[in-house]
Amino acid sequence: MSEILQVTVLGATGSIGLSTLDVVSRHPECYQIFALTAFSRIAELRELCRLHRPRYAVVADSCQARDLQGRLSDDGVHTRVLVGEGGLSEVAAHPETDVVMAAIVGAAGLRPTLSAVQANKRVLLANKEALVMSGGLFMQALRDSTAVLLPIDSEHNAIFQCLPGDYSAGLANVGVRRILLTASGGPFRELPLEQLAAVTAEQACAHPNWSMGRKISVDSASMMNKGLELIEACWLFDARPDQVEVVIHPQSVIHSMVDYVDGSVLAQLGNPDMRTPIAHALAWPERIDSGVSALDLLQIGRLDFQAPDQQRFPCLRIARQAAQDGGTAPAMLNAANEVAVDAFLNGRIRFIEIASIIEDVLDLEASVPARCLADVLAADAQARMLASRWLHRRDR
Ligand code: NAD
Ligand code: MG
Numbered sequence: 287m288s289e290i291l292q293v294t295v296l297g298a299t300g301s302i303g304l305s306t307l308d309v310v311s312r313h314p315e316c317y318q319i320f321a322l323t324a325f326s327r328i329a330e331l332r333e334l335c336r337l338h339r340p341r342y343a344v345v346a347d348s349c350q351a352r353d354l355q356g357r358l359s360d361d362g363v364h365t366r367v368l369v370g371e372g373g374l375s376e377v378a379a380h381p382e383t384d385v386v387m388a389a390i391v392g393a394a395g396l397r398p399t400l401s402a403v404q405a406n407k408r409v410l411l412a413n414k415e416a417l418v419m420s421g422g423l424f425m426q427a428l429r430d431s432t433a434v435l436l437p438i439d440s441e442h443n444a445i446f447q448c449l450p451g452d453y454s455a456g457l458a459n460v461g462v463r464r465i466l467l468t469a470s471g472g473p474f475r476e477l478p479l480e481q482l483a484a485v486t487a488e489q490a491c492a493h494p495n496w497s498m499g500r501k502i503s504v505d506s507a508s509m510m511n512k513g514l515e516l517i518e519a520c521w522l523f524d525a526r527p528d529q530v531e532v533v534i535h536p537q538s539v540i541h542s543m544v545d546y547v548d549g550s551v552l553a554q555l556g557n558p559d560m561r562t563p564i565a566h567a568l569a570w571p572e573r574i575d576s577g578v579s580a581l582d583l584l585q586i587g588r589l590d591f592q593a594p595d596q597q598r599f600p601c602l603r604i605a606r607q608a609a610q611d612g613g614t615a616p617a618m619l620n621a622a623n624e625v626a627v628d629a630f631l632n633g634r635i636r637f638i639e640i641a642s643i644i645e646d647v648l649d650l651e652a653s654v655p656a657r658c659l660a661d662v663l664a665a666d667a668q669a670r671m672l673a674s675r676w677l678h679r680r681d682r
Pocket of ligand 2: 515
């Protein structure tokens with residue numbers, strides 16, 4: 287690599303954001319940090335600005351911005367602090383940024399990620415919710431641009447690595463029979479079913495293999511994460527939902543597989559550390575050191591596989607149905623899930639009620655075609671309203 291690439295990290299204080307900064311720091315001759323953004327934990331953002339000296343930082347409101355700007359001046363750091371959604375889109379589409387890591391959690395990541403695509407950036411997509419909400423529009427924006435989209439979600443990054451270089455003519459034309467999406471099964475894979483009602487947020491966030499943000503940790507425990515990933519895979523690889531099969535693989539060593547018509551199955555393996563897909567996407571089509579240790583198969587010893595338990599993980603069935611229904615159904619699924627997970631993390635509902643809220647919201651509101659972003663945002667707002675109403679009824 288000759289020129290130094292300017293990297294913007296949306297969601298810099300999160301789990302993916304920090305892993306990205308770790309990989310970038312290992313290659314100062316290739317990458318420089320251009321902008322860092324955060325919604326909370328502003329003291330940590332200040333520390334990251336002192337360390338990486340970005341041109342811009344973005345925070346949620348003007349009060350935070352004034353405070354951070356003052357503290358950075360005291361530190362002798364010349365970072366300019368911007369505010370809110372406008373600030374996020376400005377740094378994501380800035381002419382001087384080359385690479386955008388989209389690592390904001392939830393629907394809030396949609397607009398800035400779309401801005402990066404429309405501004406023809408190399409977009410490293412960790413935020414799966416954006417694609418789940420607006421996959422058709424997002425992929426159309428990608429086709430209308432010269433942006434390069436590289437999946438960071440470990441499963442999608444694995445599938446990308448197992449597919450041929452050009453699969454734009456469709457999976458059938460490159461001999462793909464199925465995509466095998468692997469899932470660890472989360473912390474409750476073997477918990478007696480009757481104990482599922484009483485699990486706490488702390489238990490749900492204690493993932494056996496991965497260290498992640500709280501929202502995605504709960505999604506992994508309910509397997510909604512795999513449901514969202516199924517929808518994400520359909521958009522990224524132009525697959526039908528029935529071409530994507532979910533396989534439980536408790537060791538999280540195989541990150542996903544592609545099954546070809548000749549009987550070959552290609553898999554990507556590695557230690558469960560997000561720095562591997564991040565380094566892959568940063569350097570693609572080259573390879574760089576990620577800091578992840580070599581996989582020790584002899585120590586791992588065995589790799590196991592199971593079918594997902596439908597009764598234990600209703601979210602997987604609900605998400606597959608939303609994928610099949612299409613239109614605004616995935617946006618409503620995602621929005622209802624965000625409200626439900628937040629309510630669970632705040633102790634308002636039990637873990638098993640997450641699926642009930644989502645299913646009730648999807649039953650109440652029929653899916654309509656998602657023709658433009660306004661359709662998607664209206665469905666998102668409607669689902670959030672219905673989910674909140676569900677919570678109010680329950681609180682009474
Ligand atoms: P996290 O909660 O650790 O970090 C989220 C980041 O987004 C933080 O920097 C936070 O300040 C910012 N943020 C939160 N709400 C925001 C808002 N309303 N506006 C602007 N910024 C906001 O989350 P994470 O685990 O790093 O996950 C980030 C995304 O990557 C999620 O979409 C997740 O599904 C996806 N992902 C994560 C992992 C993982 O291993 N952590 C793996 C695959 C995919
Ligand atoms: Mg994943």
